[in-house]
Amino acid sequence: MRVRVRTILGLVEVLGGREQDVEVAAGTTVAGLLTHLGERCAARDPSGVFRAEGGGIQPHIRVLVNGRQPAFLLGPETELHDGDDVLLLPPAAGG
């Protein structure tokens, strides 16, 4: 299946673009996607946004699935579906 991964600011460089479609196996969870992205982006991720060990992402990065934080779904084990919109947000401020 295919999910849309979007990001902003400093993470654009790490992920190699503002948005991209990513092929993952059916049943992939949020945690699984982050591990996959970590492997895929390792060469562009010197500061370790994606954690090398155990998967996951730095605690200040917000992950939204279809606009919602996984905390309000099923956490990192939230299962993704074809066409889901996954947004990775580094800290921002102002406004």
Added chain:
Amino acid sequence: MFAGGFTGVILRVDLTTRTSSTEPMPADVARDFIGGAGVGIKYLFDEVPAGADALGPENKLIFSSGPFTGTTIPCASRMAVTGKSPLTGAVGMALTGGFFPAELKFAGYDALIIEGKAEKPTYLWIKDGAVQFRDAGWLWGTHTGDCQQLLKDDLKDQGIRVACIGPAGERQAKVACIINERRAAGRKGLGAVMGSKNLKAIAVRGSSEVGIADEAKFKAARSSMREEMRQSPVLYSAFAKLGTPMVVDLTGALGILSAKNWSETGVFVPVEQLGAESQKEVNIGRNPCHNCPVACSQIKIARTGPYEGTIAEGPEFETYYSLGTNTGVADQGAVIAADRLCDELGIDSMSAGSAVGFAMELYEKGILDSAATGGIDLRFGNAEAMLEVLRLIALREGIGELLADGVKAAAEKIGDEAGYYAMHVKGLELPAYDVRGAKAHGLNYATSYTGADHNRGYAFQEIFGIPVPWEVDRFSYDDKGKLCKWNQDVRSATCDCPTMCAFLLDTSLPATAPANTAALMEAVTGLVYTPEQIVDVGERVNNLARAFNAREGFGRPDDTLPRRLMEEPLQEGGSKGQLIAQADLDAMLDDYYTARGWDVATGKPGRAKLESLGLGYVADELEV
């Protein structure tokens, strides 16, 4: 009388009689309201009678800094300007930073209360204890930048700080603001109040320092605050470099960056043209506020196109919305030029930009024709037309006369379905965040005492994902009333009153702001508060402001949102499908009034709540 922080002196100026006097800052007012917005609203409620004409001599303008202003506390740069708003008829309170607020303090005053109306154009020259009423006929008509420079030259002191109005304030355009340096007490039409008083400018020079009650405690409290700033995951690493425009990227991704008068949020998302990356090319410097180590404020230059070479301080995020996405203008140079124009003419870039976006939608829908626009091709995206209409608004000419008093008044004049497209709450035009995708932020628009004002109760939990006081789902309605109250009270108590730049609240102090404020209050002023008592100050201020509005006839029916937000779901983007239906707004309001201890049917504060906050006299006045 005060061990530090406060000067203890309020300066009262009567423009009608050309007299001034000083009076002590009452100890109980200082304790209960701290300063800034709190003190401004206290004097507004007590001294401006119900039903006063906001543009008449009975309205007042209160310039009030706080006990932190002018000290070496980082980012304590601000001052509230308070009066009855001509735009909304409710509390008009706007904060400004820069250097004027500290200078007023150095001149010896916690607050300056302006009363009456000058017979002819006048400016005030305040040099420490000396107050002069001076002819401003020669300044009338000047832009705000020129006005400030002319006064510095004339008074032969480049260190003077000036707050002034431009041509829009002189004409009492209700979207007019007050400018000091390149900062604005921007919203709610307070520039029109100043203009109605024939007061062109206030020039200030002071030579005293702000006292500190306990130096050792002060150093400890300040360094602990600095440490929290250093620990912030965003303050120095991102915000100090990118400034507020980074929120263009964030809200664009969240699908809540409002566009084309809120008809194309999530559809028209020009992040590449107006967001953080595009700033690199146009940023040429910084201009931090008084004693601010962050320096988020950026000076920008238009690099290409017809506005090449124009320099502005800003645009900030909100202006990239109001003069950018909201008008369909995805062009850095044009937004920089329009921002500069707003500052020079003395109009609020947010309300004025909203008014232009509103007129553009009406023009595209055929509700306004080219006879109404004076032949201006007012389609979305026409930058030249936007700049021309901004100029006309400030001068009250042509279509500018229709728009100069904001979208609510314009829609009433146009009639028919224009009201549907007028994006405001209580007459104040909406800020950038399309709150269909951020419900507590939307509830704050509906209930803020100044109308649709993101700054009175910013839901950083929804926008930035900060899990304080608890983690929230931005699409959920659960407990959003309680959250909105928390945001409004904490913001008032820790930012708007002491005073403190609100950017520190969410970047550095979200969980510790009340404790930080309490520690600093004790160190600076000697007044001892618990963190809970600090938050009580915020609750008191919100209740008193609410009481002022209730006395003016505002109630639950006014706590609403534009119908578009309740009827049209977002079509695209990161919040696709979201809206705030009337029933959901009603449920949030019930939760909010209950959390506030207000009457759920009327939205009015009751006697028990008011008395618990020491506002028994307000209950008497409201007859509740």
